[in-house]
Amino acid sequence: MNPVLVESSEMLRTILAGLVHDCEARGVTLEADIPEVSHMVYVDVSAMERVIINLVTNSLSYVSKGDIIKVSLKNRLDGVEIIIDDSGPGIPEDALSHVFDRYYSSRPREVATPAGVKTSTTSRKERGPDGDLATYGTGLGLAIVKEIVQAHGGQVYAANRPEGGSRFVVVIPRRFKSSRFVKTSVGARRGNAS
Ligand SMILES: Nc1ncnc2c1ncn2[C@@H]1O[C@H](COP(=O)(O)OP(=O)(O)O)[C@@H](O)[C@H]1O
Ligand SMILES: [Mg+2]
Structure with a gap:
């Protein structure tokens, strides 16, 4: 982890700019509802970019052409909330408590066989015309x-939105909890090797 102090709206706008093309290529509108200025937060920007990419890419694989994925940022007293809303099928209630589990996936899995990579449940053709976004899940x-x-x-x-589709909420605290970073960055410092 390499946390730096950033203005959260600007960080999110920059991350989303990198996703617009993928969305447009699928006929999906990436809508942003982001205040001009928001709280300063301590963030590892490339890690947080990975978070937003993973969430938007999931949404992208569940929505249809012509749909909207909306990413909002809200200032809260103690931090910022980043909300990703889509108009896909949503998440079955009994799966809500499992979606963050390692290897939990409702998608068909690719399984390795001696003859190469095959899927047990779905034909490769169902990957879709673009083939860019994995239809298969790793969970x-x-x-x-x-x-x-x-x-x-x-x-x-x-969560599931009352009007349908899923909602993912990321809360980033306004105050830097240094102890957590110290823990995760031990032995992971870059540039010390030489
Ligand atoms: N936007 C979404 N809409 C509906 N279900 C979702 C969405 N994002 C994630 N999920 C559910 O959560 C599961 C886990 O997601 P993830 O960890 O990204 O694994 P994967 O995408 O490889 O299946 C998905 O298989 C799916 O069941
Ligand atoms: Mg995924």
Whole structure:
């Protein structure tokens, strides 16, 4: 972890700029509802980019052409909340408590066989015309999201929107919880090797 002090709105706008093309290529609108200026937060920017990419990429694989993925940022007293809303099928109620588990995936899995990589349940054709976004699941995306967010002293949770679709909320604390970073950065410092 390499946390730096950043202005959260600007950080999120920059991250989303990198995702616009993928969304447009699928005919999906990436909508942003971000205040001009928000709290300063201590964030490992590339790790937080991974969080947003994982969440938006999941949404992208569940929505249809013409749909909207909306990313909002809200200032709270003690931090900022980043909310990713999609209009996909949402998450079955009994799966809500498992989606952040390592290897939990409702997608078909690719299984390795001596003859090469095959899937047990789905034909390769069902990958879809683009083939860019994996239709197959590893169940690791949200586990990584949770790990990164917790390393920031934050929280992440999943919900279903009353109007349909899923909502993922990432809470980043305003105050830097240094002890957590110290723990996760031990032995991981860059540039000390030489
Ligand atoms: N936007 C979403 N809409 C509906 N279900 C979702 C969404 N994002 C994640 N999920 C559910 O959470 C599971 C775990 O997601 P993830 O950890 O990214 O693994 P993977 O994408 O490899 O399946 C998915 O398989 C799916 O069941
Ligand atoms: Mg995923």
